[in-house]
Amino acid sequence: MTVYFVTGTDTDAGKTLAASALLYAARQLPLTTLGLKPIASGSSITPEGLRNSDALSLQAQSTLPVCYATVNPWAFSPAIAPHLAASEAGQHISVSNVVAALTATLAENPRDLTLIEGAGGWRVPLNTCEDFSALPHAMKLPVILVVGLKLGCLNHARLTAEAISNDGLALAGWIGSVVDPAFSTEQARFHANIERLKNALVAPCLGVIPHLADADAAQAHGYLSLSALLDDHSL
Incomplete structure (x- = not known):
């Protein structure tokens, strides 16, 4: 069983699309998969309870069906920072209780590949004194970084990679995920930015997803490769 934590350079960097596409690609091999989003704000009220679109996307790419609460045990309605959403709901989320829930889920649902998606970027607060980055640190998880490709992405990507390394994680x-349609893949400057990222980030590039209309995992997975993950870990 191989588990990765998926983070992004910012909110709306394309984490869910990238994670769902990786899981979709793994299913084609075929490998067993599980996608988890332990904490999600911006959830909708449904007859079954609060549901978050990102969590639903990950659930859809999980082999051997799991219930929604397994994928997303902490769901909040307002589309605000999760620690604020939790506070407004009268809940306190700590690293210890999230890690306990994730550890139990992983033990009960072993898969060839499991992806745990964070919220926002690396230093998004979990509560008043802990950050989301403390979750993969506590679980000693390797990290997959989704770089939202837009103006400023070089700085955001390098700072995030440095923070991950400084936290002692691999x-x-x-x-790369093109979140700004003006950031055209056909421009020479686009390719220059990708090459700069490849030189600056000491980790393999798993692919670059262009800006896609109505993008989904099945459409996006063709731009990604699992080969680096397969080479480094026994999937």
Whole structure:
């Protein structure tokens, strides 16, 4: 069983699309998969309870069906920072209780590949004194970084990679995700930015997802490769 934590350079960097596409690609091999989003704000009220679109996307790419609460045990309605959403809901989320829940889930649902998606970027607060980055640190998980490709992405990507390294965790790979349609893949400057990222980030590039209309995992997975993950870990 191989588990990775998926983080991004910012909110809306394309983490869910990239994670779902990796899981979809793994299913084609075929490998067993599980996608988890332990904490999610911006959830919708449904007859079954609060549901988050990112968590639903990960659930859809999980082999051997799991219930929604397994994928997303902490769901909040307002689309605000999770620690604020939890506070407004009268809940306190700590690293210890999230790690306990994830550890139990992993033990009960072993898969060839499991991806745990964070919220926002690496230093998004979990509560008033702990950050999301404390979760993979506590579980000693390798990290996959999704770089939202837009103006400023070089700085954001390098700072995030440095923070991951300074926290003592391995950057297993990174994925570029074009979040700004003006950041055209046909421009010479685009390719120059990708080459700069490949030189700056000491981890393999797992692929670059262009800006896609109505993108989904099946469409995006063709731009990604699992080969670096397969080479480094016994999937």
